[in-house]
Amino acid sequence: MANVIDLSVYSGILLKKIHVVDVSEKYGPGHRGLFAAEEISAGEIILKNDPTTTAFYPFGDERGIYTLEEFYRLISEQCDPDVKKYLMRYSLQYDDKHVMVPKNYLTRDIIDLCVFMNHSCEANCSQLDVKQVSALQDIEPGSMLTVDYGLYNTDDMQLLPFNVCRCGVTACAGNDVFKRYKHHDWQQKYYDYCSPYVQAKIDEIRKQREKA
Ligand SMILES: [Zn+2]
Secondary structure: OOOOOOOOOEEOEEOOOEEEEEOHHHHOOOOEEEEEOOOEOOOOEEEEOOOOOOOOOOOOOHHHEEEHHHHHHHHHHOOOHHHHHHHHHHOEEOOOOEEEOOOOOOOOOOEEHHHHOEEOOOOOEEEEOOOEEEEOOOEOOOOEOEEOHHHOOOOOOOOOOOOOOOOOOOOOOHHHHHHHHHOHHHHHHHHHHOOHHHHHHHHHHHHHHHHO
């Protein structure tokens, strides 16, 4: 089966065959998800950021970085409800004070495939910033690709993607998804995949634990 993703609408370099699927029924109006269209083995890279078409400035580029205050001001200054919606849905909070805003919010001409990774409390993928999605386990065709949003977001952030998780797995953390970084077992399993911000939070907890 060939990739059927229209790369004039979506940005990304596909290393494995995947589909974009409408998942409004489970996640709410307008939500999409990525699904495996072939077998994927643990450790394989599935999707990479395409620097030539991405809607984001490179990670750390100041042009795309807004303080929370600037971000809320940007949204309040927009008159078009579609622009507001786009900014809310596709901007990424990457520490407790800063938000990464997609540079094409006025044209909204292309969307990075990476932003369609939905959350699961038993995620089958990891995601490095918005740059790269890799398989954490073997993935069967037809499975949705998921990532643990706790790898990037913590309970001290304002723009959390949801309050209560409804991913449906047995081990679902419910309303504790963004607090799990505080737990030893979760840290052991996911530290290496966490964003620098979450890693720094975990380092701090570990330091406190050593002192105690
Ligand atoms: Zn869950």
